[in-house]
Amino acid sequence: MNFPLNRAMMAPRGSVTETALKVGTLRMLEGASLDRLFGALSKRGYRLLGPAVREGAIVFDEINSAADLPAGWTDEQEGGTYRLKKRSDDALFGYAVGPHSWKKFLHPPAERLWQADRKGKTFEVTEEKPDTQKTAFIGVRSCDLHAIAIQDKVFLNGYYVDPLYKARREHAFIVAVNCGQAGGTCFCVSMGAGPKAAAGFDLALTEVCEPERHYFVVEAGTDLGAEILAELPGREVEGREKAAAEDTVASAAQQMGRYMDTTNIKELLYQNYAHPRWDTVAARCLTCANCTMVCPTCFCTTVEDVTDLQGEHAERWQKWDSCFTKDFSYIHGGSIRATSKARYRQWMTHKLATWFDQFGTSGCVGCGRCITWCPVAIDITEEVRAIRQAPQSPKSSPVGDKYGNS
Amino acid sequence: MSTNSTPETMMGREPSAPMLPRPCTVQRVRQETYDTFTLELAPAAGGAFPFAPGQFNMLYAFGVGEVAISISGDPGRPEKLVHTIRAVGATTKALGHLRRGDTVGVRGPFGSAWPAAAAAGRDLIIIAGGIGLAPLRPVVYHVLRNRQKYGNVVLLYGARTPADLLYTKELEQWRGRFDLDVQVTVDRASASWHGTVGVVTNFIPRARFDPSETVAMICGPEIMMRFAIQEIEEMEVNTDNIYVSMERNMKCAVGFCGHCQFGPAFICKDGPVFSYNSIKTLLNIRGI
Amino acid sequence: MAKKQKPKLAVWKFASCDGCQLSLLDCEDQLLPLTERIDIANFPEASRAVVKGPYDLSLVEGSISTPHDAERIHQVRRASKFLVTIGACATAGGIQALRNFIDVKDFISIVYATPAYIDTLKKSTPIAEHIRVDFELRGCPINKEQLVEVVSAFLQGRKPNVRPHSVCMECKRRGAVCVMVAHGTPCLGPVTHAGCGALCPAYHRGCYGCFGPMETPNTREMSAAWERLGVKQKDLVQIYRSFNAYAEPFYSESRIHESKIHQG
Numbered sequence: 001m002n003f004p005l006n007r008a009m010m011a012p013r014g015s016v017t018e019t020a021l022k023v024g025t026l027r028m029l030e031g032a033s034l035d036r037l038f039g040a041l042s043k044r045g046y047r048l049l050g051p052a053v054r055e056g057a058i059v060f061d062e063i064n065s066a067a068d069l070p071a072g073w074t075d076e077q078e079g080g081t082y083r084l085k086k087r088s089d090d091a092l093f094g095y096a097v098g099p100h101s102w103k104k105f106l107h108p109p110a111e112r113l114w115q116a117d118r119k120g121k122t123f124e125v126t127e128e129k130p131d132t133q134k135t136a137f138i139g140v141r142s143c144d145l146h147a148i149a150i151q152d153k154v155f156l157n158g159y160y161v162d163p164l165y166k167a168r169r170e171h172a173f174i175v176a177v178n179c180g181q182a183g184g185t186c187f188c189v190s191m192g193a194g195p196k197a198a199a200g201f202d203l204a205l206t207e208v209c210e211p212e213r214h215y216f217v218v219e220a221g222t223d224l225g226a227e228i229l230a231e232l233p234g235r236e237v238e239g240r241e242k243a244a245a246e247d248t249v250a251s252a253a254q255q256m257g258r259y260m261d262t263t264n265i266k267e268l269l270y271q272n273y274a275h276p277r278w279d280t281v282a283a284r285c286l287t288c289a290n291c292t293m294v295c296p297t298c299f300c301t302t303v304e305d306v307t308d309l310q311g312e313h314a315e316r317w318q319k320w321d322s323c324f325t326k327d328f329s330y331i332h333g334g335s336i337r338a339t340s341k342a343r344y345r346q347w348m349t350h351k352l353a354t355w356f357d358q359f360g361t362s363g364c365v366g367c368g369r370c371i372t373w374c375p376v377a378i379d380i381t382e383e384v385r386a387i388r389q390a391p392q393s394p395k396s397s398p399v400g401d402k403y404g405n406s
Numbered sequence: 407m408s409t410n411s412t413p414e415t416m417m418g419r420e421p422s423a424p425m426l427p428r429p430c431t432v433q434r435v436r437q438e439t440y441d442t443f444t445l446e447l448a449p450a451a452g453g454a455f456p457f458a459p460g461q462f463n464m465l466y467a468f469g470v471g472e473v474a475i476s477i478s479g480d481p482g483r484p485e486k487l488v489h490t491i492r493a494v495g496a497t498t499k500a501l502g503h504l505r506r507g508d509t510v511g512v513r514g515p516f517g518s519a520w521p522a523a524a525a526a527g528r529d530l531i532i533i534a535g536g537i538g539l540a541p542l543r544p545v546v547y548h549v550l551r552n553r554q555k556y557g558n559v560v561l562l563y564g565a566r567t568p569a570d571l572l573y574t575k576e577l578e579q580w581r582g583r584f585d586l587d588v589q590v591t592v593d594r595a596s597a598s599w600h601g602t603v604g605v606v607t608n609f610i611p612r613a614r615f616d617p618s619e620t621v622a623m624i625c626g627p628e629i630m631m632r633f634a635i636q637e638i639e640e641m642e643v644n645t646d647n648i649y650v651s652m653e654r655n656m657k658c659a660v661g662f663c664g665h666c667q668f669g670p671a672f673i674c675k676d677g678p679v680f681s682y683n684s685i686k687t688l689l690n691i692r693g694i
Numbered sequence: 695m696a697k698k699q700k701p702k703l704a705v706w707k708f709a710s711c712d713g714c715q716l717s718l719l720d721c722e723d724q725l726l727p728l729t730e731r732i733d734i735a736n737f738p739e740a741s742r743a744v745v746k747g748p749y750d751l752s753l754v755e756g757s758i759s760t761p762h763d764a765e766r767i768h769q770v771r772r773a774s775k776f777l778v779t780i781g782a783c784a785t786a787g788g789i790q791a792l793r794n795f796i797d798v799k800d801f802i803s804i805v806y807a808t809p810a811y812i813d814t815l816k817k818s819t820p821i822a823e824h825i826r827v828d829f830e831l832r833g834c835p836i837n838k839e840q841l842v843e844v845v846s847a848f849l850q851g852r853k854p855n856v857r858p859h860s861v862c863m864e865c866k867r868r869g870a871v872c873v874m875v876a877h878g879t880p881c882l883g884p885v886t887h888a889g890c891g892a893l894c895p896a897y898h899r900g901c902y903g904c905f906g907p908m909e910t911p912n913t914r915e916m917s918a919a920w921e922r923l924g925v926k927q928k929d930l931v932q933i934y935r936s937f938n939a940y941a942e943p944f945y946s947e948s949r950i951h952e953s954k955i956h957q958g
Contacts, residue, residue, distance in 0.1 A: 055871035082876045109867035113425045122509035123468050160424040160660040273691050286912045288884035293866030300664030303657050304855040307469040309727040309846050314469040325859045332494050342693030357670035470852040496853045
C-alpha cells in the first residue's frame, strides 16, 4: 500500500523529543498511559474519533479519552446478528468491527459539493471549502486500513482527484489496532487484509491483556507517529512482550469465522455471469442496500440538486448511493439492472472481480460487515463457494483481456 | 484502450475540481425536431473548448440538474461548444427552455473518442440511430475537413419517423456530395415521405466499402447496435475495427460515483466509445 | 420574475385525518417564502378564501371511499395542471382500507344507528386508481421536508429528491445501529419506502411501514426473517395491515399470513 500524501503542512516541527525514534520502532506503553497518546494528539489539534458503545453496538464516534472506549466489551457476530457481550477482562479493543466504517468520516454519507446563486441571466458557483480539521482515527483495524487504501485509489490515484476527500485524508492521523480476536464473520486472512496492520498507519497498537498486566506494543508507521511515540512514557519493548503481542495477532488469524477461496476469483466470476446461483440469492435478497452502506470500500454516490423556494439559490449534494436501487442504473426508458439478480450480481462481481480491473485490487477486505448486517444473513463467502462448487463451463467464455474476451 | 484520448489535451482541464461546473453562455438555440434541439455555447470567461469526436460534457441547468450530453459540433472549431439534446427528462427540458444569453454549467469534456484520425487511409462506415447521429457528427466534420485522407465514406442513418430525423438540411447537403454515400431511412412514415422505410441495417450489405480495410463507428439504441454489428461481422469486417458508443446512468463523469459501470469499464472514463472487441462478451449479457 | 403571475396551489381533502394537510401549515419558516412564490388558492384548512381554478399544483389528501368522492376527484383532476397525492390515504387507501379485507355492510350496521343514511363504497382506494397522478408523496403522515422539496422541485421544474429505496439506506446514512441485527427487534425498514429519515430505528424501534412498500420489496423474505425472530402469523398479518394495508405487496403478504392462520 502506498500513502503518498503530503503531511508536511500539518506535522508540527520543533516539539521536544527525548530520543528521535525511527519508523518501525516498537515501544511498550502501559495500558494506563493510553490517555497520554490521546493527550498528545489533542494537543496537536486533532479531533479524536474512535470506538464507543452506542445503541447496543460498538460504533465510531467522537471520543475524549480512553475512558470513552468500550472497556471490557466484545461482540458476537453471525450472519444477520450482532450482540454485545461482556468480556472476562477489561480490554479496550477486544472486539471486531461494528456497523460503522471510517468512510463515514472520510467519504461522508452526505456532503455539499458546491452552491450556486442566480445573478441575472447567469449564476455564480461557489466551491465547497475542503475540511481542514485534523482528525485522529483511533482503533483502525487492518481490514479497514486496506479499505481506506482502496478508497484512496478511487478518489486520489486517478486523473481526477476528489478535493474534499483529499483534504480529509491528508488531515487524518491513523492509530491502528492489530486484532487480538476475530469476529464470527471475519475473513480478512482470506483476503490478505489482516489481522495485522502492515502499512497505512501512523501508529499501530497491539493490546496485551495478561492477568496482572495490561499494556500495548506500539509500532511507529510514520515520522509523525514516531515523533508522538517518543513523547509517550513508554520504553523499549522486551522480547517477551513482543512475543506476547505476536501471539495475540496470531490467535486472531486462527479464529476467522469465515473463509473465502480467492483462487482465480476474478476469472471465476467473469465466467459465471449466467450461473443459476444468482437466481437463488436474488430470491433471498431484500435489495435493502445494507451491505453497500456498511461496506468500507463501497464508494458509490448519487447527486441531488436542491433549491430554495425562491429559486435563487441552488446546491449540489453528494449522497451515498447503492447499486441495489433501481434508480442507480436508470437511463431513459428504464433500469439497466431491473432485477434483484442483476443487482446482486453487479455488487458481488464488482467487489470480487471487476474491481481488480478498475483499481488493481480486490474490492473486498474480508471485514464481514456485509454478512453481519444483512437482515437475511446473505453471506458473500457462501455465495462464492456455491459458484465455485458448480462453475459453468469455463470453455464457453474463456477469459482473456479485462473485459472477459479471449 | 487505444481509443483513449490523451489526458493532457482532451480530458476536463480541472482535475483538482472535477465536480465544479464552469458557466458557459448560450450563443444560439436551434430546434432540430419536435423534441430535440441544439445548443451552441461559449465559455463565459472566453477561450476555446477543445474536444475529440465522441466525447461528452456534463451540462447543468441552474437549479434543475445535470446531464451527460455528447458533443455534436465540429472539432475543428473548438470556440463553439455544440450539443444536440432530446428533451426527455426534467434537466433536458430545462435546457430546452434556455435562450440566447442564458447560462449553462459545463464540466468536461470527458471520455474516449472515435478513432477518427486513426481511421485515415481506410474506408469508413458510420451507422447512427436516432439521437445517435449527434456524437457521430463530429466525425463527419473531421472527415469532410480531411476528405482526401479517407477511402470510401458511408453514412447510414435511421430514425423512427421522418419527424425524428436530425440535421435534415446538413444531411441533404451531404447527400449531394459525390464523395459521401449517405443513406437515410425511417421505421415508419406517412405517404408524404418519399425516402426509404426500413431498418438502417438493410443498407449495410449494399454499401460501398472494402470490408478488409474498413473502420465502422456505430451509435444508437443498444438493440440497433447489436444488429448493425451482426451485419458488419457478416461482411467480414475485422471486429477490431468496429467501434460503438455506450450509454449508462452517469452522475459524476470522473469515475467517483460508480453509476456508469459496464462490467469492468466505467463508461465515463473507459468509454463512451469502445472497440467492439473489448466489450463483445458484456454486450450480450442482460443487466450488466 | 415579479411580473409573472404566481402559480396557484390548491389543497384537496378526501377521506383522511387532515394530518398531511397540516404538514403544510407545519412548515412554519418555509411557509412565508412559499407564499411569495405561490398563491395558496384553495386550502380550507388554512383559509376560507377560495380562488377559482384552474390550479397549477394540486395537493390531494385522502382516499376515495364514497361515490361522491369518486366523482369529485375527476373535477379536481380537470382543474389541476400538476397533481400530487400526499400521504398513505391518498397513495394507498389509508387505514380505512382495512374495510377492503371484509364486507363493509357488516360494519355499517354495527356502527351506525341508521345504516340507510350511509352511502359508502365497498373499498377505500388510492387516488391513482381513479385518475392520473403526477407524483405520489408517501407517508403517514408525510414528512414536511419532503413536502417542501416536492413543492420547490415543482416550482423549479426539476425532479423531486424523493427516492423509493429502503428505509435502511436512510438509517445507515444517519449512522443508526440496525435494531433488527443488533437487538433482534423486528423492523420493516428493508421493505419500506424511505422518506421518514429512519425515525423509528433511530429511537431503537422497529420500522412499521408508514411509508408503504419500497420500490422492490421482498416481503416474503422479510416475513421469514421476522418469523426467525419469533413473530407469530397473526402479528405478521397485523404489521402489514396498517396505514398501507391496501398497497401491494403488503396487501398480498398480509393475506398469505392470514390464510396460514386459518390453515392452523
